[in-house]
Amino acid sequence: MKFHYRDKIGKSGERFLEAFVEEELGFTYRKVGPPDIGVDGEIETLDAARSSTGGFLKVQVKTTEESYVNRPVKIALDEEHLDYFSSLTVPPILVAISLKDQAIWWKPILGKDNYRGPRGGFGVSFDPIQDRLTRSSRALIRLMAERSNGIIAKYILEEANETLDEMESEIESNEFDIVAVDIWGHQMQRIDRAMKDVSCLLRYERRITDEILAVKDGFEEIKERISERKIWFSKYNVDDLLTMDRGDTPY
Structure with missing residues (x-):
């Protein structure tokens, strides 16, 4: 039996995360011992007196030795794992x-439709x-662990904003076809x-x-963005794509 190099990298990542969570955030991190089904550990949140708040998060860790400087950070996940996370x-x-x-x-990790690529995959x-984990992340992590509706809403809004950003960038480039517009219509339905x-x-x-009041402000701002995008669909007489019944369309 061999201790594979990828296992060494994974354990190094978990040790780094455990130290950060306990020393910088003031919470506790527990590794999930074998056999683990789909999560690597859990975070339990503590208050200023280091008493448990009753808040927990399950954690899936992906570690690399490569640098993410000056390039996008994107992690591929399979549909089976996303379905498992949704069941937690x-x-x-x-x-x-x-x-x-x-x-x-x-x-x-939200519902899998938030991560479905325009051409398939997740x-x-x-x-x-x-999305950098810093000391200032403590308040957000605690709200999520204690099941704040507002913090869940915050991340749904961020995913919607990212989708709108990508859509608007493609529109401004004028390099799109009817297939892309159809995909945008489906994305607008999801939004x-x-x-x-x-x-x-x-x-x-x-x-x-x-934090919650900021989320509510963000909600109003994205509603305005959605209205502007729907005006674009109407202007080019493709607003029927916003209400089309797509059945099992993969995107």
Whole structure:
């Protein structure tokens, strides 16, 4: 039996994450012993007195020795694992670690449709700045672990904004065809459904904090972006794509 090099990299990443969570965030990290089904560990949040808040997150860790400097951070996930994460009753997060950069990025794992690529497959993208795990991430992680509706809404809105950014960039380039426009129509339908989810989440949010109020402001801003994009569809007489019944269309 051999201890494969990829296992060494994975363990190095988990040790780095454990130290950061405990020393920088002031929480605890527990590794999941074998056999693990789909998660590598869990974070339990603590208050200032280091007493448990009752908040937990399940963690999937992806570690590389490569640098993520000056290139996008994107992690491929298979559909089976995304379905498993969706079944969890404790919020799951995905953590990407670069041992070369000595840096960590993190994101909650939402429903798989948020990560479906336009041509098939699934991948989770990280913003190299916004999604960096730092000491300031503590408040957001604690809200999520304690199941704040607002923090879940925040990440749904971020995914929708990313989709709109990509769509608008392609439109500005004038390098698109009818297939791309059809895909955008489907993406707009998904965004509309996501916005209904966000509206419900914010309606039943128990907490009122500066972070939650910022999420509500972001909700109003993205509604304006969606309205502007729908005007574009109407202008070019393709607004029927926004209501088309697509059945099992893969994108």
